[in-house]
Amino acid sequence: MAAVDLRAYGMTDAIMQRAREASGLEDPVVGRVLSQAHELYRVVGEQGELFAEAAGKLRHAARSAADFPAVGDFVLLDRADDAGGRAIVSQVLPRTSAFVRKAAGASFEQQVVAANIDTAFLCMSLVGDFNLRRLERYLALAWEGGAVPVVVLTKADACESLGRRLRAVQSVAFGIDVLAVSSMEEGGCEAVRPYLQPGRTVALLGSSGVGKSTLVNRLLGEDVLETRDVRADGRGRHATTRRQLVLLPGGGLVMDTPGMRELGLGDVTEGLEQGFADVERLFASCRFSNCTHTSEPGCAVYEAIADGELSERRWQAYRKLKAEAAFAEDKAGYLAQKERKYKEISKAVRRLPVKR
Ligand SMILES: Nc1nc2c(ncn2[C@@H]2O[C@H](COP(=O)(O)OP(=O)(O)OP(=O)(O)O)[C@@H](O)[C@H]2O)c(=O)[nH]1
Ligand SMILES: [Zn+2]
Numbered sequence: 163m164a165a166v167d168l169r170a171y172g173m174t175d176a177i178m179q180r181a182r183e184a185s186g187l188e189d190p191v192v193g194r195v196l197s198q199a200h201e202l203y204r205v206v207g208e209q210g211e212l213f214a215e216a217a218g219k220l221r222h223a224a225r226s227a228a229d230f231p232a233v234g235d236f237v238l239l240d241r242a243d244d245a246g247g248r249a250i251v252s253q254v255l256p257r258t259s260a261f262v263r264k265a266a267g268a269s270f271e272q273q274v275v276a277a278n279i280d281t282a283f284l285c286m287s288l289v290g291d292f293n294l295r296r297l298e299r300y301l302a303l304a305w306e307g308g309a310v311p312v313v314v315l316t317k318a319d320a321c322e323s324l325g326r327r328l329r330a331v332q333s334v335a336f337g338i339d340v341l342a343v344s345s346m347e348e349g350g351c352e353a354v355r356p357y358l359q360p361g362r363t364v365a366l367l368g369s370s371g372v373g374k375s376t377l378v379n380r381l382l383g384e385d386v387l388e389t390r391d392v393r394a395d396g397r398g399r400h401a402t403t404r405r406q407l408v409l410l411p412g413g414g415l416v417m418d419t420p421g422m423r424e425l426g427l428g429d430v431t432e433g434l435e436q437g438f439a440d441v442e443r444l445f446a447s448c449r450f451s452n453c454t455h456t457s458e459p460g461c462a463v464y465e466a467i468a469d470g471e472l473s474e475r476r477w478q479a480y481r482k483l484k485a486e487a488a489f490a491e492d493k494a495g496y497l498a499q500k501e502r503k504y505k506e507i508s509k510a511v512r513r514l515p516v517k518r
Contacts, residue, residue, distance in 0.1 A: 212241075229254070236254075257277045259307050281363070314341050318342040345373055381416060
């Protein structure tokens with residue numbers, strides 16, 4: 163008898179089928195990663211929660227951090243409980259969506275922050291943190307990751323210009339639901355309820371201190387996640403040290419993620435197209451097919467700006483994001499070139515006669 167119905171945790175027939183194919187077993191042991199601390203994973207399986215670590219084979223085969231289990235992943239396990247020792251994760255099942263960020267530090271490694279998300283709550287505070295350009299980046303990343311974005315504006319209780327800010331957000335997030343919530347008022351978070359459906363996973367993404375953990379605690383009706391008070395300067399400090407996937411009492415899963423302080427862009431080209439669909443649609447109408455949208459006659463971008471159809475600010479935001487993405491690409495190429503050069507040099511050095 164199963165103690166846990168994994169369907170509540172997002173398990174589907176399709177995932178089970180993939181698990182059978184990957185394991186070659188009719189009845190494989192499958193679990194979903196709830197949290198991670200260094201190399202230790204808390205996983206929920208049919209027999210309850212257990213601790214697990216990645217198999218040596220998985221570690222050796224991993225080409226980047228993205229190949230390791232991440233919160234939200236469905237994984238194949240070697241056992242159903244950890245009474246006799248930690249379970250071993252032999253495989254990460256294919257992800258339906260993944261929110262990726264550049265790992266902290268100088269490396270260009272991609273790190274999966276949240277896997278198998280249905281809906282991405284892009285959280286932004288209506289006070290202090292409010293920044294439309296950042297929201298545009300989040301939108302691009304959410305589209306790229308394969309999750310449906312919903313903009314969640316937090317701390318509505320502390321905002322005096324709610325109407326104006328809502329309109330400003332709607333102008334960059336067309337076709338996307340925009341909600342305003344307050345964790346400080348009774349019933350202030352009801353707007354998010356319709357998105358919390360049994361077996362569906364919602365990830366909360368946003369800067370540190372915008373109130374993600376507080377929102378999850380309100381939805382849970384108890385303080386499961388640790389929250390901390392913002393610094394005196396109102397900027398918020400890095401309060402989340404671990405990410406967590408939690409099952410809500412009424413069904414539905416929410417995933418808290420660490421504040422994206424070091425949000426890298428990585429390859430956002432695809433996300434860019436969807437996040438700025440209105441801008442890129444214009445390109446087809448430029449007189450010249452190779453228009454650079456800088457000074458050419460018949461440029462549809464400039465006509466749209468002149469007509470007030472596209473705001474100058476939005477166009478600049480698009481260019482800025484595009485330039486950063488190009489730089490990220492160049493930088494990766496630059497590093498690869500350096501590595502080749504280094505290898506050539508070290509080979510040449512090894513061929514040198516050794517002095518005695
Ligand atoms: N006025 C007001 N303050 C809020 C609200 N929600 C959260 N806060 C405060 O904002 C601060 C940060 O909240 P957290 O929930 O810890 O923020 P977080 O987004 O989880 O931050 P990280 O864990 O660092 O990613 C705390 O002092 C909360 O009390 C709200 O709706 N209104
Ligand atoms: Zn043009």
